[in-house]
Amino acid sequence: MQGDETQHVVLGRLTSPHGVKGWLKVYSYTSPAQGIFDYPMWMLSMRGQRQSRRLLEARPQGKGLVVRLEGIDTRELAEQWAGAEVAVAKTALPELDSGEYYWHQLEGLEVETRDGVKLGRVDHLFETGANDVLVVRPFEGSLDDRERLLPFLPDDVIVQVDLADRSMIVDWDPSF
The missing domain is CATH 2.30.30.240 (PRC-barrel domain)
Known part of the structure; x- marks a missing residue:
């Protein structure tokens, strides 16, 4: 597990369900915040459980962001993942210019x-x-x-x- 964690970087977390069709509010650590939408595969981690999910839809909602992830299509499933960290593979991050660092x-x-x-x-x-x-x-x-x-x-x-x-x-x- 430790080896796998070093291959991913946390970019945000899911906070709470949004609506009844499995949408989730997401808090992004990226700058700009919508930059988290640039990554199609998310690794969700919560209470020792990890699952890879494809980002299906994403949009700004009021002052926040909401997403719909593959396999999470009910409010009940969304509630189970509220609080999960969102990570992506380090290899998915774009190359930076010389002198710039993540x-x-x-x-x-x-x-x-x-x-x-x-x-x-x-x-x-x-x-x-x-x-x-x-x-x-x-x-x-x-x-x-x-x-x-x-x-x-x-x-x-x-x-x-x-x-x-x-x-x-x-x-x-x-x-x-």
Whole structure:
């Protein structure tokens, strides 16, 4: 199971049924939110259960999004999948330009300063109005036991990202 999970990336979650014909509301983590509609095969995961479902129809609905998935054609079936995570195969993600990264690629990278001071590992990222923020948590061998929030600003704070080496070099004062 672990090996299979590493082949997928979570792009959103199903929240609740919509209507009586099996439609579900979906909360998308993609930007723009409707980008989740670009993937025809979804891996649904909930309570240890995983199923692959084809996306049949999708549309904006009010301020949210709704979808109809293959094999879910009643409100009762939709209720069973409310709360499920929606993932797609990493191989289905489009190639990015040089210097662009998916968040899942940055998670787990060791972060150190230009001077070789180890600050920790990227635990996760979150979005703010101005820029994305890296949450860097300490690990054995890092400078101290402080969690740090670093703005993801390429060519300013982020000096180098090496996905093959699983490392990131930052221009950051370790006292912050």
